[in-house]
Amino acid sequence: MEYCLDFRSQVHRASALYAWSENYQIATETDREPNVGQHAGAWMERAGLVDVHTRFYALPIGGWGNSKLIPFEIQSAVCTIHANLVVPRLDAREVAIGTHNLSNFDRLLDSFALYAFNHRLGMTREQILDLTRVCRDEVRDPNLRPFIPL
Numbered sequence: 554m555e556y557c558l559d560f561r562s563q564v565h566r567a568s569a570l571y572a573w574s575e576n577y578q579i580a581t582e583t584d585r586e587p588n589v590g591q592h593a594g595a596w597m598e599r600a601g602l603v604d605v606h607t608r609f610y611a612l613p614i615g616g617w618g619n620s621k622l623i624p625f626e627i628q629s630a631v632c633t634i635h636a637n638l639v640v641p642r643l644d645a646r647e648v649a650i651g652t653h654n655l656s657n658f659d660r661l662l663d664s665f666a667l668y669a670f671n672h673r674l675g676m677t678r679e680q681i682l683d684l685t686r687v688c689r690d691e692v693r694d695p696n697l698r699p700f701i702p703l
Contacts, residue, residue, distance in 0.1 A: 560614070560688075560701055569687035570699060573666065576676075576684075580669035590703065612703045613651030614658050617695040654701075655692065662688055 560570040586592060594607035662685040670676040670684075692699045 560699065568697070569684055569691055573662070573684055573688050576670055576674060577665065580673035583673075610703045611700040612654060613647065614692045614699040614701060615655050615695060616648040616652045617698045658692060658701075659689060 560574050590609075594605050597605045663682070666681050666685060667678070670681045671678065676684075691697055
């Protein structure tokens with residue numbers, strides 16, 4: 554399992570989450586692949602492994618529910634993945650996972666962004682904290698159904 558630091562929601566193209574993900578991709582693309590999971594299958598096949606299967610899961614951020622289908626697209630310089638993640642109504646266990654993931658997400662936002670966004674993109678600390686504050690507000694809106702492709 555590998556986090557894809559490409560945060561998504563039902564309205565991801567116009568969201569701060571999308572802006573955070575795009576900034577992170579740009580800031581780290583010169584020295585590391587921030588979305589290993591989306592490439593792992595192709596890398597394994599190129600290494601000679603056979604019968605490789607990949608699957609993406611929508612790891613909820615927060616305790617939202619009631620979603621039946623989440624269409625999303627992952628793009629990189631190497632590939633584009635169009636998928637429909639089928640996410641049934643979250644059961645109590647999944648709501649708990651999403652709720653706990655919210656605290657992980659809160660810590661991840663600043664810790665991953667501060668150095669990369671400042672040193673690589675030239676953003677000020679205030680600009681970074683403003684962006685992460687809006688991201689935190691967005692993930693607390695259950696209507697947006699934010700998730701992390703995993």
